[in-house]
Structure formats: structure tokens, C-alpha cells
Amino acid sequence: MAGYVVYDDLKQMVLESGRPYDMEMLDKAYQLAERAHSGQFRRSGEPYICHPLHVAMLLVDLGMDTESLAAALMHDVVEDTSVTLDELESQFGADVAHMVDGVTKLTKIKFSSVEEQQAENLRKMLMAMSQDVRVMIIKLCDRLHNMRTGDAWPEQKRRDKALETMEVYAPIAHRLGISNIKEELEDRSLWYLDPVGYQNIKDLLAENGGREFVTNIAEVIRERLAENGMPEAIMKSRVKSVYGIYRKMFMQNRDFEEIYDVYAVRIILDTVAECYNALGVIHDMYHPLPNRFKDYISTPKPNGYQSLHTTVIGHEGVPFEVQIRTREMDQMAEYGVAAHWKYKAGIQSGSSDRLEERLAWVRQLLESQRENEDAGSLLQDIKGDLLPEEVFAFTPKGDVINLPAGATAIDFAYAIHSAVGNRMIGAKVNSRIVPIDHKVVTGEIIEIITGPADKGPSRDWLKIVTTSEARNKIRNWFKKERREENIQEGRAALEREMRRNLITVPDDKWDEFMAEIARRQRLNSADEMYAALGYGGLQISRLMGKIKDEYAKLKAGDEKAANLMADIPLKKYKGSDGVVVEGIDNCPVKFAKCCSPLPGDEIVGFITRGFGVSIHKKDCQNAQASMADPENRGRWVRAYWEDTKQENYKATLELTAMDRSGLVGDVAMALTELRVPVYAMSARAVDNGRASMSLTIGIASTEHLNSVLAKLRRVKDVVSVMRV
Template identity: 40%
Template sequence: MLKLDDVISRITQYQPRANVDLICKAYVYSAKAHEGQLRKSGQPFVVHPLEVASILIDMKLDVPSIAAGILHDTLEDTKATKDELVVLFGKEIAELVDGVTKLSKLQFNNQEDRQAENYRKMIMAMSRDIRVILVKLADRLNNMRTLQFMPEEKQMRIARETLDIYAPLASRLGIDWIKNQLEDLSLRFLKPDIYRQLEKKIGRLRKNKEAYIEKVIEAIKQHLGKEKTDLVITGRVKHIYGIYHKMERQNISFEQVHDLVAFRILTKNVEECYEVLGHLHSLWKPVPGRFKDYIGMPKSNNYQSLHTIVICLDGERVEFQIRTHEMHEIGEKGIAAHWKYKDDGTLDMESEMTFQWLRQLVEWQNELKDSIEFMDTFKVDLFASDIYVFTPKGDVRALPYGSTPIDFAYSIHSEIGTHCFGAKLNGKIVPLSYKLQSGDTIEIQTHPKRLPTKDWLKIAVSSRARAQVRQYLKQEQKDKSLILGKNIFEEEVARYGLEVDELLKNEALWEYAKKKGITGEANLFASIAYGKISMGALLNYVAPDKKPQEVKEDGILRKIFKKVSKKTRDLVLIDGMDEILVAFGKCCSPIQGDPIVGFVTRGRGVMIHRTECPKAPIIDPQRRIHVAWNKVSDTARIAKLKITCINKTGMLAEIAKTISERKIGITKALVQTTKDEKAIISLDVGVKSLMELNHVMKAVESIDGVIIIQREIG
């Protein structure tokens, strides 16, 4: 079991003047705060903070980081407060601990919201002090090392989260040894059988490859002769998850993975890196298309190295990484190799510039108010591999792999992205959906009347482009609602015999609006359009003695948005707005998962139709708004089914039994017989999603005697 003396001893090896008294003080405080608490393994809880501190020492972090690692669970799992930590340990350490602490005391709508907001807080804390995420990564690594003591369900959830978020985050920060361990440990719990098989095969392979690695190193040394005796050459078998990921990506077996061994060559300077590369390519034939120059074009985490794959001894494909000792330190330590702090503990500008990706993510999170949208953006950015393209003037732009001209346009300027309508690739016109490749030279064509469409979200890859397109579409939707709400307001005011200008100056009107949490004309009109304010109720409040005049229905938008049940309202998300009143078209009975479209109606708020509904194309396009299903809702809706079957005894009972076995209710049944000995059964069933409906339809269709089952429209 790790002890405090071990931690102190290791710190002083690289920080002889370290404030060990502060470390001891943090340990005593943490031990007292966690007194009586046990880990799932049965060990005292304080063992975990010490292990976290040990991992931080592996990264050679400073004393405040290590103290924060020892204290990191005190705010979450004990009665300790941030104010108390400030008094005892100072603001710097208290802020670090707070940055790591989960949002366990806040209430969110659902677990996904909670997780998304937790990551949002982590990113913001990282922007203030990057050491926050290093403590969090150390915490997660130790938790993964002891995950076997958790229930299986929790093992799966934590391992999936680790693989989705923390491993790629470690990679983004350039700390590959932590990334590799997190990936291997995640695979161990997500796919234990595959992990054990690969572990055995790689264990046997490692023994067999030791001699091979020595032969390759000796061959390189003999080829170089006495010129390069100071090179450091090492070889290794790749880690388990890396091999598994390649097997999955290429759909191959373990035996078909050829580049299982990788070598690293460390040089004195950059010139020597390219010189060694030339020697390697003269000694062994390089594999075409498998050379990458990360020295000339570093990764976004500042990683630099030359990568090449050659046909080595015995015809094996082998990867070589060639870099300087300084580059290797950055490759191993990642961001920790850039420690340069101001007196107040924050990163200086040189260190901040090293991680442009983090600064961009902070900027984007300010634009993305929706937590789930932020989470999607966060994940996209974590997994993104960079490509490098050129502007017509020769400037280099780093973009995520799979980027299109739209992503490139937004990387130049938001206005260029918003108005782009075409692109030229190396002088030739290409569509906006073209996937850019490293080395491409892109020229964007713009037009002031060209504006983003919803289809751009299917094309754009980068967080910046997607955020800007979403922002534009939401603003466009708000503008439409503003115009529609103003029209409704003016028509209804005229029907009551009032003057618009006078009414907008009426204090009673704004008193009523304030009660509804609305200020300003724009918000008032938008709220009227979306049914958050009833014009009838508003005018009765402002002018109770006035009565509406009878006029023709045509051309008049009135009686907007009658009360709709809370269950219905929660089922659909309306772009850019909250608390929208909605109703569903009885003509097509939309259910969760159907492609849908919304229309502002005269009497029932926003009406939702299936896009294939015959009524959808004939409705005024000015009333059309974008809608999307709320994926976290489990509200059941009615789907209408028409079943044609053989007319025999017990047929309806068999169908009803099949449906009820799947815990789906039947709310209405109607049977008709035909002259050709067939029966047509019409059913209304309550389902929560299109997937659930498809499953039950498939089950009914498999019943002996059922000829065809169809979903009805109308």
C-alpha cells in the first residue's frame, strides 16, 4: 500500500526544494475528512488520493497540483467547503480542487444534461488552469485501475465514458502513456473476452519479438556505422487497444495485423531526424503513403515527430518514429512539458498559445447554450484528427479529418462561411460536400445572397462551422417568429378596435408581459407566435371593456395556441425556443423517430405532421418551422395499423397477444371482413418510438395467416 513517505520521497527527487509541509498538511486534512470511508476494494479511502498524487508525480507536476490531487474528493464526498480550503491551503489549490469536483449538488433535467454540464465546467476550469484536467485524468486513471470492485453495470458506464472522453482528452493534451492505459483498461471491462484473448496473444508475441527488435536495432547501427553512435533506438510491441482498434477499423484478424512492432529513434536535432529518415528509406523500402511529417506540421497538441512504415527484416511492416530528445519529452509529458507559470499560477501566453484547441473549445462553449449540443461538439473535437490545407496565399489551416470547404470557409471568417456557395480545389471547382485532403489548396467563392441551410449540418465537421450554422438557423427561426408574432398582434389588436402604437405604450400591457417573464417588443412578438402569450388573455387584461369584432376567418391569425397538455409539450423540441405548445396531426399520427415538420396554426399552437403526410406540402410555407424529437422523452403516442389477414377463428386474439407480450397497449380495434375470405383489422397502438413500432409490426407480420401489415396515414 502506498504511503505518504513514498510520495514525499518521489517529489523531492525532481523538486528538492518542494514544500513538503504543504503536502503533509493536505494529507492529514484529507485523511481526517475521509475518516471512516472505505473504497469498494475495502481499503481506506485515503489510499485513493495518495495514488492520484503518485500519478501526478509521474507527470512531474508541481506541489499545488499534488496537494489538489490529495484533496480532490473532499468537496464532493465530505463536509469540507471551498472557503475552508481557501483558508487552509490558499486560493490556488482551492480553485484546482473545485475545478475537479463534479456537479453533484446541482439538479439537471436528466443524466445526459448533468454529464454535459460537468464537462462544460471542466473545460472552463481547464481554461483558467490546465492543471485541473491533469488532476482529473490522474483521478480517472486510478479509478480505472480499481474498477473491478465496482458492480458490472457501473464498470460498463465508467469504461465507456473513459473511452469516449478521458482517453482522447489525454491524447489531445499529448499524454500518450495515460491515453494508452485508459484505452487498455476500458477495453478490459467493455469487451473482457476480447481483451483476455489479445492479452495472451500479445504476451506470447512480446517474447518472440524481443530477439527481432534487437536484430533491427543492430541492423540500423551497422548501416549508420560510426557516424551516429549517439542515437537512442528502442522498440516495442504496440498496446492492446491500439491493435484492437486497427482490427475493428480494418475488419481484420490479429494474425492479419502486420505492423505490431514500432521503433523510436531519438536524435540531437531536427536536421538529424531527416538524415536518419533518409538512411532508413535506403536500408528498407518505405510503404507508399505511410510517411507523415509532424515536425513540419505539428499536431494541435504540439506533438512533433517523423512517422514512416517500412518493409523491414523478414518482410515485416514496421513503424518508425524519429524525433529529437526535446520532442520526445513533449510526446511523453504532453502539456506538462510546457510548464511556465506566472506568479499567480496561471499559464503564461507562450504556454497558452501551445494549445489553441483548448482556447477554441472555450470560445465555442460560450456560443453553445444547449448542454447536449455542447457535449456533441466536445466529443467531435476530442476525436478529431487534423488535416492540413492551404489558402490561395499559402497559409496553412489545420482542420479535423473529414472537413469540407464549409469547414475551411468558417475557419477563415464567419462571414465567409455564412455566404460561401462554392469552392475551387487546386483551381478546379468542387462541391461543398467534398472531403478535403492534406495538401489541398482551397479557394472559397462567396455571394451575399447565399446563406446556410439545414443540409450544411450534414456536411460540416468542425465545431466552429457547425456552431455557426446552428446559430444562424436559430436566428433565422427567431426572425420568422418575430414577423409572424407581429402580424398576429396587429390583426388581433385591430379586431378589438385598438391602435397598435398606443397599445405598445400601455403600461398594463408590459405589466402583463412582465408576469410572463417577457420584456421588449421582440420577445413579446416571438412569445405570441409560439403561443407563450395568448392574445385573447392579453387584450382582456389590457382592455377588459373591449370586445372582438366579428370578421371572416380567412387571413386572420387568432385564437392562437390553446392549452396543450404538459406531456405533449415535452415530446417535441422546437429550434431555438423553450416551452412551446404543440399538437399532433391526426391525419398522420407522428410518433417518436418519424421525420417531422412543424406548422404554426390558428388554433392549436405548433402542429406536428410527418413529412410524408399528404397535408404537409400544401400548408403555407411561411408557417413552417423546424422541429425535432426530444430523444429523452418516453411519452407514448398512438400509431394506426392496418392488418390484412386470413379470416379465421382466433386471428385477432393471436395478434393482440403478440402485441401485449411486448408491453404495448391497444386502444382501439376494428375488424372488417371481405368477400374473398380475408379480414382487415384496424388497430390503434400506443408506442414510444418508431423502432418499437417496427419491432411489433415485424412480430405481427410473422404470425401465420397475416398477409400484410401497414401503418395508416389519415
């Protein structure tokens, strides 16, 4: 293992840390992991045991305890080897086994989608974390080492892992206050997602020589503080992370010179009083920029971060940020919840209570998720609630409410109390009436205007709120107060979507069909499923895949019925509307909307009551179901396209494309160039930055249709086009 990290390297780090580790437990954990992973190698070619050793070393840096290191050494043995949790518990105790289980993925359960699997693995990890935060600290170190060695992954896996890290793990590290890990996770993810943008910023930092600039500034400030009675001040300097700069340059469209906190000097003092005195000294030395002062000591961030921030202009004309905090605040800012272990002796007073407070968001998230049948929404809530940016607003009584950036007045109301949100009829910001979808800005005083106790929220609020807390409180109100209305709303919405997807379940099979769909959602009845759809706890888009699967099974038993039509040769008469119907002369014909047949499709006819013959494609699911019905079987007749007839027939197309301005115009131009009549066109935005368009156009034949499809697929940003 020459050149690779070995157990002796970990033992040396443990020894140099000076903390009292149980080496007997660590030795036993390493030996078990080394045996279990024997013969396994990583994609990079190094022995697999190097990975858990690196993770354990990262935990030593954070100052974590013996049990955490033991769990880190064995964190992959249950997932990747034959070792069981029971064995770990018997040898190392319940806490170590619980931590290993918390970071072990659900590999033996089959999920309907990658997103559902990701959500359930995350839910499992968060539940373990709510009982023991060390689970998440181990997972963050695990992900950090994986990102450090991600060059060995295939390109697509690198991008997928980087995106998951950026959206889930970096925000969790932020909420836990572990800033070093958070920043490195973001920077390494950015390198895989946008290497060009990453390198641009690295080049800008190199050109500006920032490290030397802030070092010189720090020394000047240290001398001035000593002159003002603060000789013990500790000075640190830092350059903003690459991703922090990237977010402001590329996402907020700002130039490098417009970012005022690229360079920062940190002043660490003994008391809060000294922090405010030092702020006065800094403002006396340098010109402060207006509206760039933030007092996170009196109003800490939700993750517990405390510091004074002010941005000033240096004598060279370069703006820089000054951060002023106490030693304890600095420890918490650097290590977050890990400081509970790293500095246990120094900050023990009240630290357990603060640890509980800082994990409250996990329990709140899991509590709201228990009320929600849609597993995939956990990812949405994580991405929405854990954004690094926060805003702070005040109630008229002076209470501080912390919310993610972009939160509305409705989110503010529900953050106060569910009863306030449910009764909300309006809001005032700084004594002026504002719309209820007003975006909260830091420093605002917001008064919620309430109505009668039975007022209740609006369903439309679900489209306005941004926090999972508000969203789930609204859903819970509808769930409890409007059950019958929810059932009706949910069933009606589901029926509309099924009609749009041309899914027709016979009445005699409807109840059984829906009961099976409900069971697949782990719900007790179809009514419970309708109610969940009605109050928003279950999304129709996630349900349709399962409905289509069940519908395909339902139809599979009726396939033979398509060939049950009486095989009786009938005289062919002259057709009407380009169609020849066997045995019927000049019969009026209409084309079924469920399958929209075109010349070239194999077709059949259905003798209707009141209007001639309805023409269907031979493989139309509705036609096959009707042929299987003894009452309707005799009304189906053979039909053919008349060779000499040439005219337009309506066809409906579904087009998916990347959402952009000018898309509809480009599609319309392509159809105009082909001289294709357009009878209807609609477009809407869907998830993942895409747009969906529905087109009803005039087509002469299947060959004509194929040429139109080929033309549309060549339109810029079009992903797929298909006939429905």
C-alpha cells in the first residue's frame, strides 16, 4: 500500500490531536473493516479501506469522538460486505451500529424511480440524524472524500453526484454550521458542473493577488486595536470561496469588482463588548459602505452563526469585509455542531441545549413529511428550506422570524403559528398594506392581519408559499377540515388527467383499479388517495406512471379480443370522407378523437347510434376494449382508406423542448414552411426548465406526418415530438 493512506497515519493524527480516544475500539473497528473490504478496490485503483480511513481522518480534524471514528471506519461494511448490523451492535454497542445504519443506503428495496430512491435514502439518514447528529457529520465527511476523488467516476456520475452535493449535502453542512466542509463541497461540485466558470474565477483571484492584500490589512488593524486596549485580538484573513463568487457573478449577474466581500479580515476577541468596541475602531479607520452592516450577534443566523459584519473601503480603494466575533463564536462558525465535541471542555455550559435547538429544523422537516404521502416532495423541501441565503424579519412585538430567501408574507404568518396562517387575510409591512405574496426582506416589521377563526387558507396559497412548513400546514388544514371536498377535487382532477392521457377504465372495473393504485401508494382506500390529491399531499404527475402500468396490465387480458370481429367478407362500396366501410354504401363517417386515425393507419369502424360509423385505429385501446364486450362486438365492421381521396386529417402532436423565449414562434415558423394547417396550439412550462406543447395540425397521410415530425425535431432545443 505504498503511497496510500494507512491505519498508522490515522493513529498519528489521533495522537497529535491530544484528545482521549479509545484506541482499543479503533483498533478493533479497523481490523473488522480491513477484513470485510479485503480484495475490494476503488475506481481510482487504491484499496477500498483507504476511503474509510480518509473519512475517519476528516472526523479527527473536526474533533469528533471515538464512536464516530469507529463508525466511519466501518460505514460501508453493512452496505458492501456480508457484515450485519447485529454483529456491529454486539461488538461495538448500539450507538456505533445506529450511526453505521444511518449512513447505509436502502439497497434491497425496489423503487419506481431514482428520485424516489434518493428521497427515501435521505429520509432514512435524516431520521437517524434527528436522533444522533453524528450520523450526518460522518455522511458529510464521506461525501467530501468522494468528491475529492470524483475524477475516477464516469462523467455523468460526476455531474449527478455534484448536483446532489450542491442541492442537498452542502446546504445541510451550512445548516449544521460546518463552514469549511460546506465551502469545499460547493467548490468541488462547481468544478464538475461548470469547469470553465470555476477556472475563470480562479484566474481572477490569481490576478488580483488577494491573499497578500488581506494579510497586510490584517496587520494594520491588529496594531490599531492594540493601541485601543485590545492587544489580545487574534487576526485571521480569508478569500471568499470560488462558488461564493460564482453565485454572485453568474447567478446575480455582477462583475467581479461589484462583489464587496471577496476579501475578509476576521477579528477574534474575548467578549461581546470588545466586538462592538472594535467595530467603532474599524469605522474610524476606514469608510464603511452604507447598508453593508449586519449584526448577527444580536440576531444569529438559523444555524447558530454569530458575528458582526461590516464592509469598508480600504486606502487602496478596494472594498473588503471585516468580521468581528468572540472565540466561542469563531469555534461555532468554523465547526458548527461539531464544536459540541471538539471544544466540549471549553463550551460545555448550555452546549447541549444549543445542539438541540440547531437540530430542530430536522425534526420539523420529518414531522411535516409524516403527513405527506409523496416521498419525492422531501427533496423539494430540502432544496427549498436549506438554501444558504436567509432573511430576518420582525413581528410588531420585536420577535425575530428567520426564513429562506424568497419567502412570502404567508410563509411569515405560518412561521409565527399555524393558527395565524390559517386566519390570515392580509399583511402590513412597516405599517403599509402589501399583497399576501409579498417577498420578505431582511429588517422588515411585518404585521399579519387575521380574519374569523373559521376562515381557513386558500388552495392557491400552495402555489405561492416557498417553505415546507407553510406548505404542509396548509395541506394539513385541508386534510382535516375539507375531507369530502378534497375527495371530490382529487377524483375530478385525476379523471381529467386520465382523459388527457386517453385512459378509459370501464365502470365495472373502476373501483378495483383505483383500490390497487391506492395500495401501491401505501394508502388504505381510493377515497384516501383522492383526498391526498385534493389537499396536495400527493401529486398527480407522480401517480400517472403507476396508473399507466396498471392500465397496461388491464388491457393485456383483452388483447385477444381485438381479433374477435366476425370474419365475414362483405361487399365494398364507394366510401365517404376517404374511407371505405364494408357492407355500407355512402355511410357518414367521423374520426374518433381518442386515436385520430390517419391515411396509412390500419382502421376499423364502429356503427354508432345516431351518426353513421366512427373510425378508429385498429390498435386503439378503446376499440379493443369495446370489441371484447359481447354487447358491442357485432357493431364493429371492417374499414379501409380509399386510394383516390386526398385531403387533410387532424393529428395531435406532443412536443417537449427546453424552455426559452421564441420557442413557440420557431415551431410555428417550421409548420408554416411546410404549409401545414394548424388548428390548435398550446404551450406550458413543466419541471426541469422544460416546456410542453400540444399541436393539432392537418395531415394528408402517415408519410406526410413523418416529414412534419422530422422537421419539428430539427427546431432548436426541441427534445422530442410524438403523435398522441
